[in-house]
Amino acid sequence: MYGVVLAAGRGTRMRPLTDRRPKPLLPVGDRSLLERVFDTAVDVVDEFVVVTGYRGEAIRETVGEAYRSHPVHYVEQAEALGTAHAVAQAEPVVDDDFLVLNGDVVVDPSLPRALADADGTAVAATEVSDPRAYGVISTAEDGSLATIVEKPDDPPTTLANVGCYAFEPVVFEYIDRTPESERGEYEITTTIELLLDDGHRIDVAPYEGTWLDVGRPWELLAANELALGDLDGGVENHGTVEEGVHLDGPVVVEAGARVQSGAYVEGPALIRAGAEVGPNAYVRGSTVVGQNAHVGHSVEVKNSVLMADASVGHLSYVGDSVLGRGVNVGAGTNVANLRHDDENVRLQVKGESVDTGRRKLGAIVGGGAKTGINTSINAGVKLGAGETTNPGEVLTRDRLSE
Known part of the structure; x- marks a missing residue:
């Protein structure tokens, strides 16, 4: 067959x-x-x-x-x-x-x-x-x-x-x-x-x-939540975890990954081969840190997917978001993931504003995009592949590639 x-x-x-x-x-x-x-x-x-x-x-x-x-x-x-x-x-x-x-x-x-x-x-x-x-x-x-x-x-x-x-x-x-x-x-x-x-x-x-x-992008988040929900309850470490790291399972650290001192990883979470987390980073479930991705000093990542080679180097918050391959998040970039009116976050899909059914949804960032330092991105905003933001920019509307 x-x-x-x-x-x-x-x-x-x-x-x-x-x-x-x-x-x-x-x-x-x-x-x-x-x-x-x-x-x-x-x-x-x-x-x-x-x-x-x-x-x-x-x-x-x-x-x-x-x-x-x-x-x-x-x-x-x-x-x-x-x-x-x-x-x-x-x-x-x-x-x-x-x-x-x-x-x-x-x-x-x-x-x-x-x-x-x-x-x-x-x-x-x-x-x-x-x-x-x-x-x-x-x-x-x-x-x-x-x-x-x-x-x-x-x-x-x-x-x-x-x-x-x-x-x-x-x-x-x-x-x-x-x-x-x-x-x-x-x-x-x-x-x-x-x-x-x-x-x-x-x-x-x-x-x-x-x-x-x-x-749709928020359904990719949902699929990852389902996948991480299948992880066993404990810590599975095949990589390098330094002293002073707290892993609160279920957490999987793949071979070749490194979690540096002061990091706190709260599962379910998957740290893939070649990835680096820390020092002094906070990773919250349900998060996938992709192959060769980087979550650096004083970065908090929550319920997000960082694809291969993505980097959130320092002093940033990324929540309920998807970062494509090779995305570079500049220092001090912060992603909003919650509307103040308590309504569901809406996302533009093929020119139409769609209710995602999620109260929390951050940014959807295409491969190779880069944010300038101290960028602020509003909930439910898309930044296109290869696009950039200026230092200190507040992004409240989608910026897509042609």
Whole structure:
């Protein structure tokens, strides 16, 4: 059985974190989103097929030709023309039953297992309290799929389509027959309707585990919170921890990392290989200090993700934020993460102000950005990849790269 992983999207809702990096390679704990998807399916598939598009070369270079002894093949979706079109790109490689998984969704291993255990074609479904924002599944008397209705105002059930599937190779014939939707794409749910119309049985695989679509920056924070929540309760030290350091578990210090005297690390926290924390720094959960990142003197970092090579050198506060690769935070930079009116923080996503559902959310900073000394950044503000601020600047509006 193959595992076909869809990883071609541009990730515009995740900007500026995706300005220089494809979304499936964004970190969740100690692995990328894509690697976490692989891990959920590695026990039920024999080979992976990754459908790439935006910055696909970075995915190929990072993952390579195998993952945990499973061959990895790559096919390209040169133009984003919908999920059915993406699956169709795998046809030259796939000659057996296969699963379709999303490269930017956090799920449990029980999901691909349930799909793999189904007989032939299957759709994963989960119960939700308000299914109006999803494809809603209705079942026949024998429990098989009857219909999928997209985002109905009056949902017939509370079963939501998770967007993961099991298919047989015959599905490629039906993808060829799939018409273009009103929004100009070829949808896999339309392909499924064609299969049903021709009398094909489609099982509904129930799923009750984690289901987090990591499409927007605050959802990356949520995914990291989930990942760190799985850490064991104690301290796991494989690096260098100097005298005078307090580690309040669960804390993992990877090999090659260094925590200097006077640092206080309050878990759950992950200090990755090559990272330096301290002296006299305060790291609070749930925080990931990425590979070769730096948290220096008199810096406090709370519930944040510092990607590889990011640096917060001294005298700064970063809370509920995501710093992209190679970000440099100038001395005295402070990030606000709470609105004074106690309302949820809002974030601009594709030109629209969106309620994040979070009372605390700081800055989202793209790769290679730099702040001048004594910069102040307001809650929910984005600083684009490669952008800078002036010394003493107060940033209250997004500053994005073109």
